[in-house]
Amino acid sequence: MTGWVKIVGLGPGAEELVTAQVQDALAQATDVIGYIPYVARVAPRVGLTLHPSDNRVEIDRANHALELAAQGRQVVVVSSGDPGVFAMGSAVFEALEAGPSNWLELDIEVQPGITAMLAAAARIGAPLGHDFCTINLSDNLKPWSLIEKRLRLAVEGDFAMAFYNPRSKSRPEGFVRTLEILQDACKDSRPIIFARAVSTPEEDIRVVPLTQARPEMADMRTVVIVGASNTRIISRAQGPIVYTPRSVLS
Amino acid sequence: MTGWVKIVGLGPGAEELVTAQVQDALAQATDVIGYIPYVARVAPRVGLTLHPSDNRVEIDRANHALELAAQGRQVVVVSSGDPGVFAMGSAVFEALEAGPSNWLELDIEVQPGITAMLAAAARIGAPLGHDFCTINLSDNLKPWSLIEKRLRLAVEGDFAMAFYNPRSKSRPEGFVRTLEILQDACKDSRPIIFARAVSTPEEDIRVVPLTQARPEMADMRTVVIVGASNTRIISRAQGPIVYTPRSVLS
Numbered sequence: 343m344t345g346w347v348k349i350v351g352l353g354p355g356a357e358e359l360v361t362a363q364v365q366d367a368l369a370q371a372t373d374v375i376g377y378i379p380y381v382a383r384v385a386p387r388v389g390l391t392l393h394p395s396d397n398r399v400e401i402d403r404a405n406h407a408l409e410l411a412a413q414g415r416q417v418v419v420v421s422s423g424d425p426g427v428f429a430m431g432s433a434v435f436e437a438l439e440a441g442p443s444n445w446l447e448l449d450i451e452v453q454p455g456i457t458a459m460l461a462a463a464a465r466i467g468a469p470l471g472h473d474f475c476t477i478n479l480s481d482n483l484k485p486w487s488l489i490e491k492r493l494r495l496a497v498e499g500d501f502a503m504a505f506y507n508p509r510s511k512s513r514p515e516g517f518v519r520t521l522e523i524l525q526d527a528c529k530d531s532r533p534i535i536f537a538r539a540v541s542t543p544e545e546d547i548r549v550v551p552l553t554q555a556r557p558e559m560a561d562m563r564t565v566v567i568v569g570a571s572n573t574r575i576i577s578r579a580q581g582p583i584v585y586t587p588r589s590v591l592s
Numbered sequence: 593m594t595g596w597v598k599i600v601g602l603g604p605g606a607e608e609l610v611t612a613q614v615q616d617a618l619a620q621a622t623d624v625i626g627y628i629p630y631v632a633r634v635a636p637r638v639g640l641t642l643h644p645s646d647n648r649v650e651i652d653r654a655n656h657a658l659e660l661a662a663q664g665r666q667v668v669v670v671s672s673g674d675p676g677v678f679a680m681g682s683a684v685f686e687a688l689e690a691g692p693s694n695w696l697e698l699d700i701e702v703q704p705g706i707t708a709m710l711a712a713a714a715r716i717g718a719p720l721g722h723d724f725c726t727i728n729l730s731d732n733l734k735p736w737s738l739i740e741k742r743l744r745l746a747v748e749g750d751f752a753m754a755f756y757n758p759r760s761k762s763r764p765e766g767f768v769r770t771l772e773i774l775q776d777a778c779k780d781s782r783p784i785i786f787a788r789a790v791s792t793p794e795e796d797i798r799v800v801p802l803t804q805a806r807p808e809m810a811d812m813r814t815v816v817i818v819g820a821s822n823t824r825i826i827s828r829a830q831g832p833i834v835y836t837p838r839s840v841l842s
Contacts, residue, residue, distance in 0.1 A: 357612070361603075361610070363606070363608040426714055431835065432837055432838045433838060435718055436838070438833070446826070452715070454711050455706070456705070460704040463676045463702075464676055464703060465702070468685055471685075472682070473727045473728060478723060483840070485840070488750075488840055492751065495745045496745075499725075576689050579697070583685055585681065585682050585686075590734035
């Protein structure tokens with residue numbers, strides 16, 4: 343078998359945040375598979391077939407990639423950000439484990455990318471500069487009670503937090519509840535950052551005290567970062583910097 | 593003032609994992625500041641002054657960068673990985689906040705990079721494919737009791753975990769204790785991954801059941817990833833894949 347699958351991260355949006363490794367993989371591919379807006383970021387060329395697909399069909403997409411590779415194709419599966427953070431990495435391995443045993447002989451490689459929380463953190467300072475938790479707020483694939491439990495434990499441990507998929511049209515209630523839990527458990531006005539479409543022309547970054555956060559500040563293109571109790575804001579004419587210090591006093 | 597500071601991430605080691613954004617910043621710099629082995633990754637050229645410095649002088653380094661920028665220099669502060677994850681980002685902002693008020697007028701930008709845990713996760717599959725915590729195991733700047741508390745809460749929340757700075761010659765005891773806490777709290781043989789010097793010629797990645805993990809498997813060049821309770825291993829002739837599924841059943 344000469345086929346392969348590379349599961350790659352395109353970063354948050356800007357071309358200058360794509361690694362050379364991923365650019366090389368795309369240059370070698372015969373097939374690119376992924377969610378429509380991510381495949382749209384790949385330039386068409388002779389010899390390359392683009393396979394855009396809709397959201398919520400991750401396992402179909404993963405099976406398709408593995409089938410094509412088993413036929414000898416060179417397949418790149420694209421995610422935005424990093425493929426290992428709430429993206430196609432796990433979906434491909436779920437499909438691999440459930441699939442025919444000859445798929446286990448395929449060359450499969452994951453190529454990392456700049457995930458949204460790191461790009462968002464960089465744009466505002468260094469809010470994830472100390473211990474932090476990364477939580478997917480979608481309850482499509484896990485019970486909401488587990489999300490609530492993790493939020494409360496993250497506050498108890500005084501972690502900074504990054505949230506992916508905070509709010510969608512089909513799940514408007516979860517983020518309302520998230521903010522209620524955080525406001526109740528944190529009992530302070532630490533900064534919360536709403537970073538939408540980071541590194542794209544639509545980028546919009548807003549910092550507010552947690553006490554003033556409102557659900558409509560987030561949508562599915564937003565990554566949300568909540569500071570730890572010691573996270574600081576530096577006020578400047580150019581706009582605020584938010585960072586979490588390296589030290590925690592005993 | 594025409595000076596600026598860019599705080600950039602060089603990624604875990606391989607040149608192909610450096611973003612074009614960071615390469616451009618290095619090409620524009622008059623001065624590069626950082627820890628000796630990271631500055632050694634920057635090619636010398638006419639017009640560029642390299643300022644390598646030893647470990648544990650992060651604040652001196654940060655002050656130096658801001659002073660040079662205030663004099664009109666174009667300064668790049670290099671970290672490995674991502675500058676916002678246990679790296680120079682927070683140190684520069686601590687120095688900025690404590691420094692003279694004219695520093696607040698400087699152009700300061702953070703440019704993200706591929707942090708070690710994402711590079712390590714990619715090399716073994718997708719162990720951080722669901723909610724996870726990222727913890728710095730060094731107690732140089734925080735009390736050890738807080739590290740223990742966070743470890744126990746992370747296990748209680750069934751997060752996957754990534755550990756930076758797990759073990760150094762001056763702190764041999766902490767990682768012994770970390771493994772004891774995890775083995776006691778997890779009560780299972782979930783996979784733990786020791787990923788050393790990822791993406792460099794010295795790369796060494798080992799997966800063992802948590803019950804068989806030993807302290808000497810880690811050093812300061814190792815990032816450690818611990819699965820959640822549902823993290824899976826796929827055995828293959830080419831070596832194991834470790835991934836955390838996207839779903840948690842209720």
